[in-house]
Amino acid sequence: MVEIKYILIGVAVLLLIFSFVTVQQGTIAVVTMFGKYRRIMKPGLNIRIPFFERLNNRVSIQNRAIEMEFQAITQDQANVYFKAMLVYSVLNAEEETIKNVAFKFVDQRSFIQALIRTIEGSVRGFVATKKQAEILLLRGEIVADVKESLDHTLETWGFHLIDLQLNDITFDAEITTSMAKVVASNNLKAAAENEGQALLITKTKAAEAEGNAIKIAAQAEKEAAQLKGQGIALFREEVAQGMTEAAEKMKAADLDTSLILFSMWTEAVKEFAEKGKGNVIFLDGSVDGMEKTVKQMMGNDLLKK
Structure with a gap:
């Protein structure tokens, strides 16, 4: 009897131990019973039915990131190479969403592959409608188009796209070289136009300054001539007056x-x-x-x- 008692106590202790489950912060545990979905467990200490309820999966509700590299072809048949980073997460922590995330795909690897291929296809579809010269200016438009086309699909999977960062967009070496030549020629053209405008402004200002100098010199010369004439006239007037007075005095003196x-x-x-x-x-x-x-x-x- 004593041995049976200890055995029962040991079994009770084991049942008690297996009845408690700890779920880490940032994850939600999916519980099944006899292979069928039963419920979810939130972060913290949880109780389950030992040996009957099993933790089928632990779904992370934190943001996750994936780096991608892929190629696309533009409307004018130019190869474009993308290096991107995808940031995504579970749509929310509701039970139906977690259940969808846990059982929609066979495993996490299958989901990641489907997500990457879907995004690559969306980017390629957008790039195929644009010309090579436009791609570098359309980073924001590419991201917006991808998010718009994928939002509904990802929601059916229980996820949503937070951000798609196109970190690098490159072309074949021949295209890169030709683009550099176009940029260089445009810069030379702009520099020539700026130099011509500067030269025109300089000559215009010089002509205006020369014209103003001529006007000032002419005005000064005119004023000087007027003053000179006035001085000569005043001098002559004074001479005539002096001679008249001298003549009158000489006549009075009988000279x-x-x-x-x-x-x-x-x-x-x-x-x-x-x-x-x-x-x-x-x-x-x-x-x-x-x-x-x-x-x-x-x-x-x-x-x-």
Whole structure:
């Protein structure tokens, strides 16, 4: 009896031990009984019926990533090589979704293969409608098209696509070389256009500056001539007034006014000598000639006034 008691206690302990199951955070356990789905277990400590309920699968509800490399052909028959990273996860933690994820595919490997092939087919279908020159500019459009076309399919599997990152898009060496030449020629063309525009602006500004300088010089010359004329006129006016006053004083003193002419003559000769700059000027030194010359000078001054 004692041995049977210990055996029963041992069996009870084993049943108790096998009755508790720990489910890790970020996963949900799928329980079956006699090969049929029964229920799910959430993260933490759970109780099951020993030897009858079995943990068929543990479904991760965390984000998962897959790296892919594949090839596509454009509308103009150019080969495009993609390196991409796919980020996906279980749609939600509801029981029906977890049940779908656990039993939709034979195993995880089959699901991953189906997911990769589906995405590759979607990208290839999009690329086949575009030309090679457009592909590099359509990263965002490719991702958006893939997500739009796959959302419903992945939902039926219990998953959803979080992100598709096209990390690298390359072409055959010949295409890459030709693309580089096109870019280089476009850059040279743009540089030439910019240089032409800069030269045009420089010449335009130089012409404007030269025109403004000419206008300023002409205005200054005009003002200088006006000031010079005003000064000469004022000088002549002062000379005439001084000569008139001197003549009146000489007449009042009963002196010969010809002294004024003689004085003007000598001043003129002195001015010619100082400012003649080596030029030869012939003057009549006789009394009649002096008087005639002075009168002519005064006549010219009057005409200029």
